[in-house]
Amino acid sequence: MNAFIQHFAFEFRTGIRNKTLLLLNYLFPLGFYLMMGFIMAEINPIFQDVLVPAMTTFAILTATLLGIPDPLVNARERGIYRSYKIAGVPTFSILLISIMTTMVHLAIMGLIIASTAPLLFDAPSPVNWINFTVVFISLAFASAGLGVLIGVISSSSRITVLWSQAVFLPSMLIGGLMFPFSLLPTAAQKIALMLPATHAMNAFNGLAMNSGSDFNPWISVWILLLGGVAALGLAVYLFKWDNQNTNHRTRTFLAILALMPYVMGLLIA
Amino acid sequence: MNQAMIQVQDFTKTYRDFKAVKGITFNVYGGEIFALLGPNGAGKTSTLESLEGLRQPNGGRLSVAGIDPAKQHHLLRNIIGVQLQSSGLPDTITPDEAMRLFCAYHKVDPRFDLLDRLGLASKRVTQYHQLSTGQQRRLALALAVAHDPKVLFLDEPTAGLDVATRAELHDLMRELRSEGATIILATHDMAEAEELSDRIAILLDGNLAALGTPLEITATGSQLTKISVRTQNSTLIEQTIIFPGVCHHTTKGNYQIYFSESIGITVAAIIDHLQTEDDTLIDLRVERPSLEDRFLEITSKGLNQ
Numbered sequence: 001m002n003a004f005i006q007h008f009a010f011e012f013r014t015g016i017r018n019k020t021l022l023l024l025n026y027l028f029p030l031g032f033y034l035m036m037g038f039i040m041a042e043i044n045p046i047f048q049d050v051l052v053p054a055m056t057t058f059a060i061l062t063a064t065l066l067g068i069p070d071p072l073v074n075a076r077e078r079g080i081y082r083s084y085k086i087a088g089v090p091t092f093s094i095l096l097i098s099i100m101t102t103m104v105h106l107a108i109m110g111l112i113i114a115s116t117a118p119l120l121f122d123a124p125s126p127v128n129w130i131n132f133t134v135v136f137i138s139l140a141f142a143s144a145g146l147g148v149l150i151g152v153i154s155s156s157s158r159i160t161v162l163w164s165q166a167v168f169l170p171s172m173l174i175g176g177l178m179f180p181f182s183l184l185p186t187a188a189q190k191i192a193l194m195l196p197a198t199h200a201m202n203a204f205n206g207l208a209m210n211s212g213s214d215f216n217p218w219i220s221v222w223i224l225l226l227g228g229v230a231a232l233g234l235a236v237y238l239f240k241w242d243n244q245n246t247n248h249r250t251r252t253f254l255a256i257l258a259l260m261p262y263v264m265g266l267l268i269a
Numbered sequence: 270m271n272q273a274m275i276q277v278q279d280f281t282k283t284y285r286d287f288k289a290v291k292g293i294t295f296n297v298y299g300g301e302i303f304a305l306l307g308p309n310g311a312g313k314t315s316t317l318e319s320l321e322g323l324r325q326p327n328g329g330r331l332s333v334a335g336i337d338p339a340k341q342h343h344l345l346r347n348i349i350g351v352q353l354q355s356s357g358l359p360d361t362i363t364p365d366e367a368m369r370l371f372c373a374y375h376k377v378d379p380r381f382d383l384l385d386r387l388g389l390a391s392k393r394v395t396q397y398h399q400l401s402t403g404q405q406r407r408l409a410l411a412l413a414v415a416h417d418p419k420v421l422f423l424d425e426p427t428a429g430l431d432v433a434t435r436a437e438l439h440d441l442m443r444e445l446r447s448e449g450a451t452i453i454l455a456t457h458d459m460a461e462a463e464e465l466s467d468r469i470a471i472l473l474d475g476n477l478a479a480l481g482t483p484l485e486i487t488a489t490g491s492q493l494t495k496i497s498v499r500t501q502n503s504t505l506i507e508q509t510i511i512f513p514g515v516c517h518h519t520t521k522g523n524y525q526i527y528f529s530e531s532i533g534i535t536v537a538a539i540i541d542h543l544q545t546e547d548d549t550l551i552d553l554r555v556e557r558p559s560l561e562d563r564f565l566e567i568t569s570k571g572l573n574q
Contacts, residue, residue, distance in 0.1 A: 001368070003376075006369050014359065083357030087374045231370045
C-alpha cells in the first residue's frame with residue numbers, strides 16, 4: 001500500500017511538474033473556459049446554460065485523451081516500464097495510478113469551473129451536486145480508460161495523436177458541447193452516440209442541471225462506467241512491458257472492443 | 270568453489286528469424302563478479318535480459334538462485350538488482366522520490382546513504398532530466414543495490430562516469446561481493462573487466478567464445494609479448510632488420526613495436542644491435558598480452574570466419 005501511495009504521489013506531482021501535462025490538465029482547459037465564457041455566451045446565449053457541463057466535459061477530454069496517452073508511450077519507449085517490472089510494479093498500478101492522478105487534477109479543475117462560472121458568467125450551477133459528481137466521475141473514468149488504452153496500443157507518439165484526435169475532435173463538434181444533441185441531423189446523432197462526451201452531456205443535463213435530457217440519463221451513466229471498465233480491462237490485457245509495441249493489427253482490433261458499451265448505447269438510446 | 274547462483278544451460282534466444290544466442294552454457298557462482306564481454310550484437314543483452322526475466326528464452330534452461338526467471342518473476346524481483354543500459358526513470362522524478370518509490374515496491378527502507386555515497390547528495394531533489402549522464406547512471410546503480418539483492422546485473426555500469434566515480438563504483442562492487450552478492454556485469458571496458466572480474470565469458474555471434482578467469486583467458490591467446498622500443502638515432506627503423514623470436518613488427522610514432530614469442534632472445538638481440546650501431550636506448554617496454562589484446566584476437570578471428 002505504501003508503494004501505491006508513493007507512486008500515486010509521484011505521478012500526481014508529475015501532472016504539475018511536467019509542462020505539457022500542466023498545460024493539458026489546467027492551463028488549456030482554463031484558458032478555453034474563460035474564452036468560451038466571455039465570447040461564446042455573447043454569441044449564443046443558450047450556451048450559458050450548458051457552460052458548466054460543457055467546459056467540465058472539455059477539461060476532462062483534454063486531460064485524458066490528450067494528456068494520458070503520450071506519457072505512456074514515452075515511458076514504454078524509454079524503458080521505464082522495464083525498470084518498473086524489475087522493481088515489481090504491477091501493470092494495474094501503472095495504469096490505474098495514471099487514471100487516478102488525472103482524475104484528481106480534473107476534480108480540482110472541475111471545482112474551479114463549477115464554482116467560478118456562476119460568478120464570472122452568470123452561468124447556472126449544478127442543481128444536484130451529487131449527480132454532478134457521479135456524472136463527472138463516470139466521464140473521467142470512461143475517458144481516462146480510453147486515454148490509457150490509446151497509450152497502450154499506440155506504437156509511437158504520432159499514432160497516439162491520431163487515435164486521440166479521432167475521439168477528441170468529433171466530441172468537440174457533435175458531442176453536445178457546442179450544439180445541443182437534438183439539433184444534430186439523425187446520422188450525426190448516431191455517430192455522436194458512440195462518443196463519451198454525448199453521454200456525459202446528456203447525463204449532466206438530465207441529472208445535474210435539471211435542464212432536460214435527450215434520452216434516459218442513467219443509461220448514459222452506465223454506458224460511461226461500462227466503457228471505462230472495458231477500456232481499462234483491455235488496456236491491462238494489452239499492456240506490454242517491452243519498449244516496442246508489436247502485433248499492431250491484432251491489438252488495435254481488440255482495443256476497438258472498448259467501444260462495445262457505446263454500440264449498446266446506440267441501440268438502446 | 271561456491272554453489273552456482275546463476276545457471277545457463279543450452280540457452281537460445283531468437284528474434285523472428287534471427288538467432289541472437291545459439292545455445293550457450295555457463296554458471297556464475299555465489300559471491301563472484303562475472304563479466305560478460307562481446308562486441309555489439311554478440312548476445313550479451315539478450316542473455317542478461319532473459320536472466321532478469323525481461324525476455325522469454327526460446328530454448329534451454331535459466332536459473333537465478335534456483336528461480337526460473339521466465340516463470341517466477343514475482344519471486345525473482347526481490348533477490349535481483351538491475352542497472353539497465355537505458356535510463357529507465359521518468360524525467361520528472363528526483364533521486365529522493367525514486368529511492369522512496371523503488372524501496373517501497375521492494376518493501377525495504379529507503380537507502381538515502383547510497384545517494385550520498387555515490388555523489389548525489391546535492392542532487393537529491395533535482396529532477397532526473399536535469400542530472401548529467403554520469404549522475405543518472407549512479408542513481409540507477411543506487412536503486413539497483415538499495416534492497417541488498419543477492420544477484421546484481423550491471424549493464425555498462427561505468428559508461429559516462431568520471432575517474433573518481435568509477436573508482437567509487439568499483440569499491441562498491443567489491444564491497445557487495447565481499448558481503449556475498451553475485452555480480453554479473455556486461456561491459457565494453459576491458460580494463461574494468463580484467464581488474465574486477467573473477468571470471469569472464471566472451472560472447473561472439475551468439476556463441477560462447479571463451480570462458481575463464483582473466484589470466485586463463487589471456488594465457489590461451491597467441492602468447493606473443495609486445496616489445497616497444499625507442500632509440501636516440503632511430504637505427505631500428507631499417508625495415509630489413511629481423512630479430513630472432515619476432516613474429517611481426519610494426520611502427521607507432523617513434524616506437525618500433527615487436528611481437529615476440531621468445532622475449533629474452535628478442536630483447537638481447539635488440540640490445541646487441543643498438544651497441545653495434547652505437548645507438549642509445551631511450552625507452553623499452555615489455556607488455557604481456559592484455560585482456561583487450563586477447564579479446565581483439567578472439568573477435569577478429571570470429572569476424573574473419
